[in-house]
Amino acid sequence: MTEAVIIGVGLHPFGRFPGKPALDMGADAVRLALADAGVNWPQIQGGYIGSYEVANPDAIVARLGLTGVPLRGVFNGCATAGTSVALAARAIETGEHDLAIAIGLDKHPRGAFAADPSVAGIPSWYGQTGLFLTTHFFGMKINRYMHDHGISHETLARVAAKNFGNAARNEKAWRRTPLSVAEILASPVLNHPLRQYMYCGPDEGAAALVLCRADQAHKYTGKPVRIRSTALRSRRLGAFEVQSPSFPVGEVVASPTVDASREAYERAGIGPEDVDVAQLQDTDAGSEVIHMAENGLCKDGEQERLIAEGATEIGGRLPVNTDGGLLGNGEPIGASGLRQIHEIVLQLRGTAGDRQIPGTPHVGYTHLYGAPGVSAVTILST
Amino acid sequence: MTTTQVPVAEGLFTWPPDESTPLRLIGSECTACGLVSFPAASDCVRCASTESKERLLADRGTLWTYTTQDFRPPSPPYDGPEAFEPYAVGYIELPGELLVEARLTQPDPDKLRIGQDMRLTLVPYTVRDDGTEVMTFAFAPAEEETP
Numbered sequence: 127m128t129e130a131v132i133i134g135v136g137l138h139p140f141g142r143f144p145g146k147p148a149l150d151m152g153a154d155a156v157r158l159a160l161a162d163a164g165v166n167w168p169q170i171q172g173g174y175i176g177s178y179e180v181a182n183p184d185a186i187v188a189r190l191g192l193t194g195v196p197l198r199g200v201f202n203g204c205a206t207a208g209t210s211v212a213l214a215a216r217a218i219e220t221g222e223h224d225l226a227i228a229i230g231l232d233k234h235p236r237g238a239f240a241a242d243p244s245v246a247g248i249p250s251w252y253g254q255t256g257l258f259l260t261t262h263f264f265g266m267k268i269n270r271y272m273h274d275h276g277i278s279h280e281t282l283a284r285v286a287a288k289n290f291g292n293a294a295r296n297e298k299a300w301r302r303t304p305l306s307v308a309e310i311l312a313s314p315v316l317n318h319p320l321r322q323y324m325y326c327g328p329d330e331g332a333a334a335l336v337l338c339r340a341d342q343a344h345k346y347t348g349k350p351v352r353i354r355s356t357a358l359r360s361r362r363l364g365a366f367e368v369q370s371p372s373f374p375v376g377e378v379v380a381s382p383t384v385d386a387s388r389e390a391y392e393r394a395g396i397g398p399e400d401v402d403v404a405q406l407q408d409t410d411a412g413s414e415v416i417h418m419a420e421n422g423l424c425k426d427g428e429q430e431r432l433i434a435e436g437a438t439e440i441g442g443r444l445p446v447n448t449d450g451g452l453l454g455n456g457e458p459i460g461a462s463g464l465r466q467i468h469e470i471v472l473q474l475r476g477t478a479g480d481r482q483i484p485g486t487p488h489v490g491y492t493h494l495y496g497a498p499g500v501s502a503v504t505i506l507s508t
Numbered sequence: 509m510t511t512t513q514v515p516v517a518e519g520l521f522t523w524p525p526d527e528s529t530p531l532r533l534i535g536s537e538c539t540a541c542g543l544v545s546f547p548a549a550s551d552c553v554r555c556a557s558t559e560s561k562e563r564l565l566a567d568r569g570t571l572w573t574y575t576t577q578d579f580r581p582p583s584p585p586y587d588g589p590e591a592f593e594p595y596a597v598g599y600i601e602l603p604g605e606l607l608v609e610a611r612l613t614q615p616d617p618d619k620l621r622i623g624q625d626m627r628l629t630l631v632p633y634t635v636r637d638d639g640t641e642v643m644t645f646a647f648a649p650a651e652e653e654t655p
Contacts, residue, residue, distance in 0.1 A: 242585055249547060251517040253585025255633050255644045256577060257609060262597050265575030273573075273622045318576040318596075318617040363554055366599075372535075372546040372608045374554075375601060 129340040130218035130226075131350035132506070134163025135468040140331035140455040141300035143233075148180050148458075151332035152231035153189035155461075159334040164346050165225060167191045170336070173227035174198050174213045176206035177460035179234060186229065197227075204407065205358060205494040206230060207333075207463025208502020212356035214337050224342060228335045232458030234328035246369055246498055260497055261325070261410075263368040265317030268412025270366075272319065275427035277415055279319055283310040284433050285411040286324045289447050292440065293454025295480040300329055300456045324411040329456030333464035335471075351471045351490075354505045355393035359385040361499030368497045382501040383420040383493065390503035391422065398422035402487035403473050404444065405466035407495040408451040418446065421493050421503070445483045448473060459496075466492040467504060474508050513632065513641045520547060521630070521645050522564070531628055532564040533608065533645060544605045566602040567628040568650065574598030574612060574620050587642075588634045600626050600647045613648040625650035 136158025138151040152175070160167060167190045175197055177183040184197045200209045207230045214228040243253040252258050271277060287307050293299035305323055313322040343350035361367045364379030391397055404423060408414035415429045423444060424432055432438060438446040449455065449469040452462065470490030472478040490506045515523045525531035536548035540557035546565060551558050580592035596612040598620070613631060614620055627650045632641035 237582065249517065250585065251520060251644065254587045255516055255611065256581045256586050256588055256595065257597060257611070258585055259577065259581055262575055262577065266573040266597070266599065269575055270573035270622065315576065315578050317578065318574075320575075370609065372606045373599075374543065374606055375604060 127219050128221065130215035130337050130353045131340045131343045132335050132353065132467070132471055133338050133343055133346040133350055134159040134161070134165070134336035135471045136160070136162060136334045137298055137465060137468045138332040139298040139300075140458060140461075140465065141329055143330050148177065148231045148233040148330065148332065149183070149186050149189055151233070151330065152183065152186050152229055152334070155231070155332040155334040156186070156190055156227065156229060159227070159336045163336040165336060168193050169225055170195055170227050171223040171225050172196045172217055173229060174200050174210040175229040175231075175460075176200045176210045177231050178206070179232050183229070183231060183460070186231075201460075202358065202500055202502070203498070204409070204457070204459055204462065204496025205500045205502035206460050207467070208356065208358050208494050208504060211335060211353070211464065211467060211504055212358060212502070214335070215353045215356055218337050218339055224339050226337045228337065228464060229332070230334075230458070230461035230464045231332035232460045233330040234458060237328070248369060248371065252371055257371070258369065260368050261317045261320070264410045264413060265320050267366065268410070268416065269319055271412065271416050277427070277430055279311065280307060281415060281430055281433050282319065282324055282411040283307040285408070285414050285438075286310045286453055288439055289408060289414075289451045289453040292448055292481055293450025296449045296454065299450040299454045301450070301454050320410050320412060326409055326452035327456050329458055331456070331458040331461050331465070333461045333468050335464055335467060349475045349508070351474050352507050354396060354507050355390045356502070356504045357386040357389035357393065358500065358502040359389065365499065367499035369499075381420055381495075382499055383417060383495050386501040386503040387421045387493070390505050394505040396489055396505055396507070400489045401444065401491045402485075402489050403448060403470065403483055404446050404491040404493070405448070405451065405469055406446055406493045408447055408453050409457070409496070411453065413495070414446065414451065417493060417495065421491065440481055440483055448478065448481050448483060463492060463494045463502065463504075466494075467506065470506050474506065511639065511641055513643050516633070516642050516644045525630070530567070531630060532567055533628065535563045535565045535605070536560040537563040546606055546608050565605050565608070569600040569602040569608075569626055569647070571620060571622055571624045571626050571647075572599040572601045572607050573622060574617065576615065576617050596620060598647070611644065611646040613646050620649070
């Protein structure tokens with residue numbers, strides 16, 4: 127089986143773009159990715175495209191060229207980009223295509239995601255009585271985690287300060303004003319212990335990746351980035367997960383993040399100790415803390431010391447969310463994970479500018495997590 | 509004039525609770541593997557059996573985790589009062605049964621503690637225009653009880 131590599135990346139800035147449709151942002155991201163790869167749209171043989179707000183994102187072909195290309199729509203909530211990149215890579219690996227594309231785009235209205243619980247298979251009373259909020263889950267999970275593993279409120283604020291600081295170095299990020307730990311700890315509580323400046327917000331943006339067969343990459347680039355593995359897992363019975371009116375007693379079962387992470391490391395033949403830079407789902411500052419351990423990058427509770435020492439900052443031992451993460455970029459759901467991969471590709475190429483990590487990084491790691499308890503991991507290397 | 513009260517949904521908790529039918533959450537138990545579910549479910553997510561029986565759940569448990577809701581949730585689906593009062597939510601471990609998510613009667617996070625004893629109660633989470641109180645289940649710190 128041949129290997130899939132990334133030869134082009136494109137990112138439309140994340141933020142608010144009044145009057146600009148999601149499809150136009152997607153087309154801009156695709157054109158950037160094509161130019162980066164040095165290929166034209168008619169050369170693309172197939173692809174996958176994900177969006178939450180756009181019901182048929184494959185309509186983007188009308189903006190890019192009506193070539194008859196098979197462009198398939200995909201959706202897995204916050205893990206959507208994990209699916210689009212996994213399927214594009216699979217199309218290359220199996221020999222279906224020589225050149226494929228993964229695209230994500232979204233344009234969310236302001237405020238927390240709201241939907242009818244019945245859409246998620248949950249009874250109406252759960253929404254009526256004010257329980258159907260994903261933010262409750264994030265508050266409750268980190269509250270329990272702080273209790274069990276000695277994580278402080280200051281650590282949560284340090285994570286947020288780091289990500290806003292990284293976003294300030296990223297001209298395509300949304301929240302580019304640095305905030306101090308004190309300012310973050312003074313912002314209003316939204317869901318104890320999480321405060322306003324510890325949450326990401328839904329916004330707008332798009333991203334695209336061009337993939338090709340490893341044995342043809344030399345035709346396009348001197349620095350292909352290898353897709354070493356992709357994994358997606360849904361929740362198992364007994365895991366503490368978002369949107370659960372109840373869950374079974376007994377030993378708490380590992381989150382789908384742990385399952386996806388282990389599968390991705392095993393398939394790649396790469397271990398957590400090999401990871402040079404990681405982009406982890408930071409829906410909130412607590413999520414980044416928990417996801418460091420769930421992805422095998424540290425032990426439970428070690429985050430308190432690692433974060434205080436600056437280990438996850440750009441110059442640290444294990445830089446996390448170097449482009450500002452979701453806190454700094456917001457979350458256009460369909461595009462969010464492709465933004466993570468875009469950042470890893472820049473870091474591995476050594477072209478991340480002001481936020482380039484020192485040394486010669488070889489291995490990058492990306493992680494997504496969201497409702498209804500689904501996680502996707504992609505491991506990349508030079 | 510007495511206030512009219514209605515449950516937010518049928519089959520969620522015993523209604524109306526009285527001395528012969530004390531307040532309990534209505535769950536279910538899989539007749540094949542014994543998994544306890546809430547709300548009551550006909551299909552088992554462990555063994556995929558489609559046979560279950562009603563099971564009234566324990567009215568006491570311990571607080572496993574909690575958070576607060578400090579802004580008004582989006583409506584719909586939330587249909588609580590326009591004048592928003594922050595509330596707390598948590599998971600209560602009912603020993604040997606399950607962990608259930610519920611509103612908590614104590615909204616101050618500094619007065620809640622992981623591991624504390626909790627008891628089941630009902631709260632009027634909203635009032636309709638005609639004055640009818642809509643009741644839902646909640647858990648209260650057990651030490652608030654008058655002896």
